Amino acid sequence: MKNIIRKVIYYFEMEINFFYDYLRFKKHYGKLGKLKNSDQSSAWLLQDCHRIEKALTLPNPRRNFGRAVLERLIGNIHVHQNIAGKDKYYYFALSALELYKSYHLEQWGSLPDFYNELVSTIDKNDFIDLENKVDNRSFALLDHENVNFIDMCESRFSCRDYNLDKKVSSKLIEKAVRTSIKTPSVCNRQHWKIHIFEGDKLKELLALQNGNTGFGDKVPYLAVVTSNLNSFYAPIERYQQYVDGGMFSMSFIYSLHSLGVASCALNWSATVTADLKLHKLPYFEENESVVMFIAFGYPNDNASYALSTRKDLNEIINIH
Ligand SMILES: Cc1cc2nc3c(=O)[nH]c(=O)nc-3n(C[C@H](O)[C@H](O)[C@H](O)COP(=O)(O)O)c2cc1C
Numbered sequence: 403m404k405n406i407i408r409k410v411i412y413y414f415e416m417e418i419n420f421f422y423d424y425l426r427f428k429k430h431y432g433k434l435g436k437l438k439n440s441d442q443s444s445a446w447l448l449q450d451c452h453r454i455e456k457a458l459t460l461p462n463p464r465r466n467f468g469r470a471v472l473e474r475l476i477g478n479i480h481v482h483q484n485i486a487g488k489d490k491y492y493y494f495a496l497s498a499l500e501l502y503k504s505y506h507l508e509q510w511g512s513l514p515d516f517y518n519e520l521v522s523t524i525d526k527n528d529f530i531d532l533e534n535k536v537d538n539r540s541f542a543l544l545d546h547e548n549v550n551f552i553d554m555c556e557s558r559f560s561c562r563d564y565n566l567d568k569k570v571s572s573k574l575i576e577k578a579v580r581t582s583i584k585t586p587s588v589c590n591r592q593h594w595k596i597h598i599f600e601g602d603k604l605k606e607l608l609a610l611q612n613g614n615t616g617f618g619d620k621v622p623y624l625a626v627v628t629s630n631l632n633s634f635y636a637p638i639e640r641y642q643q644y645v646d647g648g649m650f651s652m653s654f655i656y657s658l659h660s661l662g663v664a665s666c667a668l669n670w671s672a673t674v675t676a677d678l679k680l681h682k683l684p685y686f687e688e689n690e691s692v693v694m695f696i697a698f699g700y701p702n703d704n705a706s707y708a709l710s711t712r713k714d715l716n717e718i719i720n721i722h
Pocket residue numbers: 558559560561562612613614666667668669670694708709710
């Protein structure tokens with residue numbers, strides 16, 4: 403009987419994996435009109451605030467733009483307020499409305515009728531003193547100076563031999579994470595989380611991962627990057643978790659490297675069983691999808707590194 407089950411599982415491996423994804427995504431994504439927690443409602447606020455600020459940075463912003471976005475944003479402000487109260491996302495959304503207003507008044511001297519109608523559902527007092535409640539600088543300048551990114555990329559290698567005695571300070575880890583938060587994400591939803599482990603908890607997690615054989619016991623720190631499925635609004639975003647989460651992970655790896663700390667990405671191309679086991683541990687919310695593990699720490703002085711030769715440029719680039 404066991405053999406038959408094994409064969410069926412093998413035969414339908416693809417379907418089982420996609421079905422599992424489907425069930426997880428369906429359960430957690432933030433469907434408009436059915437938002438049930440603050441992760442979902444704040445993700446909607448963030449993305450619609452972003453649509454407003456983005457529209458204002460276009461070469462020719464359109465007068466009275468965004469009625470549908472404003473309707474949705476204000477609807478979701480109320481939903482969010484009911485779920486989470488007047489937290490920073492609430493005020494952030496209000497500051498986006500203020501931005502819309504001040505830009506219109508400055509540029510065109512008036513606001514569309516729908517603006518006042520929609521905003522009238524929000525307590526006027528909450529607009530007072532907004533700039534002291536949230537940081538919502540609308541525009542920024544680029545700084546291209548002091549960046550030697552190329553050298554940094556060329557000098558990074560995955561490390562599989564760490565010095566277990568040399569501690570990485572929490573301050574440094576926080577600095578690397580802070581930099582990583584600057585990673586771009588879909589409509590600025592920043593749906594990632596990063597969990598840091600040491601000691602027995604690290605061992606427990608590495609035991610579930612299939613690519614650390616031979617060096618897992620030489621890993622002093624482990625980061626697990628996850629993405630919150632509540633932050634997505636439709637099945638077309640099914641894989642956005644991994645795109646943005648992958649980018650965040652890369653930023654973390656480069657940030658660590660820039661601070662002298664080595665790392666090695668570790669896949670979470672996990673079986674359903676491994677993923678279920680991981681979610682049974684007390685460290686992750688059910689709505690979090692694991693993007694990857696990242697081993698990190700100071701390298702051993704005599705550590706050696708795989709060269710991992712790269713393909714030629716012409717195998718990769720296609721200029722059309
Ligand atoms: C998502 C991802 C998963 C990886 N998983 C593993 C892994 O499980 N075990 C491992 O030893 N290396 C893993 N690596 C590291 C790759 O082998 C390594 O990045 C590649 O060979 C290029 O070498 P470099 O990082 O030194 O430039 C992974 C890398 C990525 C990006």
